[in-house]
Amino acid sequence: MFRHRIPATVIAAAALLAPVATPGATAAEAPNFTYLDINDHPKEPQPGFRVLPYLQMPAADQMTLNFFGELGTDATVTLEESGKELAKETVKGKLQENLRYTEGERAQEIDGLEQGSWLKSNNNYKYSVTFSGLKPATTYKYTATLDGEAKTNSFTTAPTADDWGNIRIVAFSDTETEPAGRPKKDGAREWERNRTFAEGSLDRPGEGSKWFEKFGSNKRQEVLEPRYPLTQDEAMKHNIREIRKQNPDLLLVAGDLGQGGGYQPGWDEYFGYVAGEHGDIAGSTPMLTALGNWETFGASNGSYQDEDGVAWGAAKGRNAYMTYFDTFGSDNPDHQDSYYRVDHGPVTVLTLDSTKGLPDEDAAVEKEKAIPGTDKEFFDTKGDWGTDTNTSFTMDGMHKAGATSQPDFGEGSEQWKWVEKQLADARAKGQFIIVQFHHTPYSSGVHGTATASANPDAQPGTPMRVYTPLFEKYGVATVISGHDEMFERSFIDDNGDGVGFHNFDVGVAADGLRGDYRVKNEDGTYSPINFNTYREWMAQADEPEMWVDDENGVRQLKDGGKHYGHLQMDLEPLKCSNDIAAKLTTSPVYLFPVLDSDYELVKVERRVYNDVQEILLTKDGTPAKRDAECDPVPDETPSDSSAASSETDNQGSSTGGIIAVAIGVLAALLGALGFAVLNADSLPLPPAAKSALQQLRSQLPF
Secondary structure, eight states: OOSSSOOOOEEOGGGOOOOOEETTEEGGGOTTOOBOOTTOOSSOOOSSEEEEEEEESOOSSEEEEEEEESSOOOEEEEEEETTEEEEEEEEOOEEOGGGOOBHHHHHOOOTTSOTTTTOOOSOOEEEEEEEESOOTTOEEEEEEEETTEEEEEEEEOOOBTTBOOOEEEEEEOOOOBOGGGOSTTTTEEEBOOOSOBOTTOOOOOOTTSHHHHHHOEEEETTEEEEEEEEEHHHHHHHHHHHHHHTOOSEEEEOSOOBSOTTOHHHHHHHHHHHSBTTBOGGGTSOEEEOOOGGGGOOGGGTOSOOTTSOOHHHHHHHHHHHHHOOOOOOSOGGGTTSSEEEEETTEEEEEOOOSOOSSOOOHHHHHTTOBOSOHHHHHHHHSSOOSOSOTTSOHHHHHHTTOOOOOOOSTTSHHHHHHHHHHHHHHHTTOEEEEEEEEOSSOSSTTSSOTTBSSOOSSOSGGGGGGHHHHHHTTEEEEEEESSOOEEEEEEOTTOSSOOEEEEEEOOSSSOBOOOOEEEOTTSOEEEOOOOTTEEEEHHHHSOBEEEEOTTSOEEEEEOSOOSEEEEEEEEEOOBSSSEEEEEEEEEEEEEEEEOTTOOEEEEEEEEOSOOEEEEEETTSOBOOTTOOOOBOOOSSOOSHHHHHHHHHTHHHHHHHHHHHHHHHHHHHHHHHHHHHHTTTTSOOOHHHHHHHHHHHHTSOO
């Protein structure tokens, strides 16, 4: 605790990760990509911040600050509380050679952008400092100075579990940032057809329409569909701005941060939104991130795994993620920052690594099983959900490429045992539990089936259902996930006790706007397969689109459909006479683009879908049954009608009585003061008080 002075800060530079290495080969020798020489810069190193300060490892008594520069000069960081400087530290940067650009990245061309204009220097010096001994629920101001450039921001430490007020957490997934998301036409994604249209709605704009001319189109399942009116770049900017306005305490990002963890321009782009030229939300709101499949993807630098069974691209991406993000980690130091726990007052957030399971599955072999039916029918037939969320690389291939941090997630694995230990501990402490990971186990999208189902997927999220019994046993409130780029909520109560958890797919940050998994019928039409029987709400099914022609005859969407957005979660304490202790309100927020008759953007409105959930939580931290209610604490004042009538009838006399009492108290105080003034000489008072009373007496007119 800070009482008189701040303890020495801990410089975390020694914990930084080294580049990928494996016996007999290094990442620089990987056949799928070649790093640029460290001195071969696409752009000369610049002074100041390459990545602005961003918060990591948040707690009630500590906070870590990371930032990046390009010159490698020493930085200084100061910490203040209420205008008083508590510490000033010199922080040394460490060059991260694994974040160099590759030859392929330098040669990349993107339609609509000047070649190489998005690239920076090859120098990524990481600076890291941890402030310890902080006070709970306290706001601190910090200033980081690098090469003469100063950046000032503030953060608030977590409250304690025994003393907290309202808590706001915002979650999204699948940002998948990249420079190619900037150009106005090519940077926009396909906008898959909605399942439903509102009564009286016109159809979507079609071929030859002004919309197609303005925004372009993509062919989806043999039908040309319009592209979305916001680019990925615009979507991310508006999403972050709206989140910032809501002033959240934590930001959860459930994987797929950039368009390939092995693609350095994607990382440059991502941090530009959260700790760079477009915004600095990560400098004031701690950002808890999870690994997604794109974090294990090399993009132009080797996809996932090569023909020799070495996952060069996957290891490169994973290593970059580990370089940027520092967490409290797990029991296995080899797993580094892969999965971890953060406590924020009464809330426990567990972040899991869902990127690989064992045993590795062969997608071609599993596909031949073609087990029909819904998810429940599939499970009744097969008896399990499969083991692997990504059949594009193997665990052995990842290890051959030098990645030691790739854990298994299956039942009985080290991660699985760690998760159960954390769940048991959080439950014993009465915490409200939120879990996040990337591969959504419940989805109506293309990743919501199983590798061995009649409509298979090679990167399914269903194997993560292995955790459902644990989540139910220990009373998890919500599960946050992505991967399918849906906006969907499912409710799970497999043990039938009336208490379950909500699973959210929040993959609507800034990338795809995909629809549900549809298959072709004999007549050539497409129908959804409806594999996920747990779904209760999905934007593209339950939010009908309403298209109208405006006064100029231009087709406009007035509301409904799927849009970019995020999930806002608000936790508030309740005073109830029964077992209810708190309420968690989940609001699916979407950002609606308002266009004029020329399809120019007028504004982006923050709207909330019609699926706000109020989850009541009990005193032991578990969700209550869905039909539970908070019984109000009885009012101590009379509440029957006669008492109320009497109080109303006698309002005047009651007021008069209050005034009389007040006058009496004032008279007594004045009398006491007068006595003290007149008898100041004889009263046993301190000299200063006696002198003041004597001076007051000398000014009296008698």
